[in-house]
Amino acid sequence: MVNYYYDGTFDGLLTSVYESYYGIALPDRVFRTKNIQQSIWDKNIDIVTDSEKASKVYEAICKKISYDALRNAYHAYLSELDDIDTYILKYLRFGFKMGKSVDLYLTSEEVLKVHSAAKKVRTESHLLLGLLRFKKLKGDIYYAPYSPVHNITFLISGHFVRRLSDQFWVIHDTKRSLAAVYNKVECVFTDLPTELQYQSATTDDEFESLWKKYFNSICIKDRVNPKLQKHNMPARYWKYLVEKQ
């Protein structure tokens, strides 16, 4: 078995696609370096991320396959699901063969896997546009911690840049230690100083209790349906939901 190991960046993944055509061997599987599971029979190749090779692949996907395919590959990459990198590589290679009709092959495995991973990411992004909760801290900073299943901070931050353009805010993915910080001018991605997390735990926000009151009184008691509630709003997100604490 030939294994590729790349550094976990999207550029690294695109470089892997490049190397699969021009490098020494076609990989059977592709891994991000952190999932190391080697066997002595395997041939392991470390992919060195090369932004030039990556951008060649990037442009080739847009030109020879489609922008949708690039979008699918990127979203699937953000899903961080097991083995997804292998399927993305296969999907893109299949795409270079079939052209833009690749997305019609809904019954082939690599297309199916990439589509379903991308869909999961988009679904979660949309859900969290609603479920993210900001808390007002000192200095008028609105702080929103959350821990999404997929790495969606890059996808959702744009929405808040447009929407909450006149306030300071921070979206903090606690699972990945990644934060989007907005200063009323631009949004930057960084790892976060622990200061804010600490402040958030010790500050009270009066509107939180008002929101809880609202949440409870808007419910029609004759129609209580916890199963439906959990279906729409899975319990894994409740940890950071004001109204569910």
Added chain:
Amino acid sequence: MDLQKKLEILSAAAKYDVSCSSSGSNRKNTKGGLGNAASCGICHSWSDDGRCISLLKILLSNYCIYDCAYCVNRASNDVPRAAFTPQEVANLTINFYRRNYIEGLFLSSAVTKNPNHTMELMYESIRLLRQDFKFNGYIHVKVIPGADFSLIEAVGKLADRISVNIELPSEKGLKLLAPQKDKQSIIRPMNFISSKIDERKEERKVFKSAPLFVPGGQSTQLIVGATQDHDINILRLSENLYKKYKLKRVYYSAYVPVSKNPLLPDLKTPPLLREHRLYQADWLLRFYGFSANELLDEHNPNFDTKLDPKANWAVNNISLFPVEVNRAEYEMLLRVPGIGVRSAKKIIMARKVKSLSFDDLKKLGVVLKRARFFITCNGKYFFNHDMDQFLIKQNLINGWEANDWEIIGKNQEWEQISIFSLIPEKPTLQDRIMSITGEI
């Protein structure tokens, strides 16, 4: 009275208003302003009854001069009363919005003093939000029947969606339960709003910068189960509203017993299954190309409790089936029970490059549970019996495979049903799944 108490009273008073959608408008944020609208709509939470919370849904006041029998806020009902000031409404909205609790505001009100006075206060609340706070998030305003058209127009210029409640499906029902309201006072503003929307659309074709008028369109709501009306009357009414006034949505609200008035039916629980069936049928009208008369007729004026409207239609029109998935038109695929908009589109795409078998359909994620009785793949029919109307109907109702029984068996509420027994009002297994996804 403090803000917390007011919020509690006035949101509890608004909870029977069904609509909470925030879709249809794509109002942009302005420089230095706050918020925008997402045309797909965004849900922000789900309350314990499983309904989505997207907007801050409140009444401006619940002091009402009307005494409609079905309403919790009727003048003769002994409930705590409160009223917000426009300032308070704006303040709550802005602060909830900044914390991403809500997508915007849904403002309704009981009729205080008279319709115009109420409408003026509502206008002032949203004027504050739009002009003083530069708020560009979603605003849905309920129109008070009987208010001047000039006021409705002023509100429409600021709101994303406005709605006039039909309340009850027939004029007879209105006369009986809400004698102070009449059909004309509801239909006239609806007509006015729809003509204004059309007018503004034409204007915007010429002048891109012409001001908006309810970009999210209008909707309405009616109560199901408080009067004797049949499902077919309700569905025909909806169909007319969609066609004539181009409504975005008609909401159905199962009547929750809030009164012991002898004019009202004595219900133990709200008729949720009936409400569910109406929503299913409503979807069929709007997205599946069905008409009300195809689904019901004078001999069968109400929906089957055991079968969803589409499956029921298919069984009654069995001569149109089976449908060959590799050749059927999109419109016909949509009419197959179990195949929804998403599945139909996937089938159309996938069959361009490959002829589809049953296994392929499974891979696409098409649910074959009901569809298998109505389709062929490359001429092969999956159900190994004849296309027999009654056999298929029984199978749809009772499930078919052994593992269906297992699923049912796991849930204590569900009893095993013998083929010819008549089941009391209990939804089928499929319904339980669909009542979760809301899809047909």
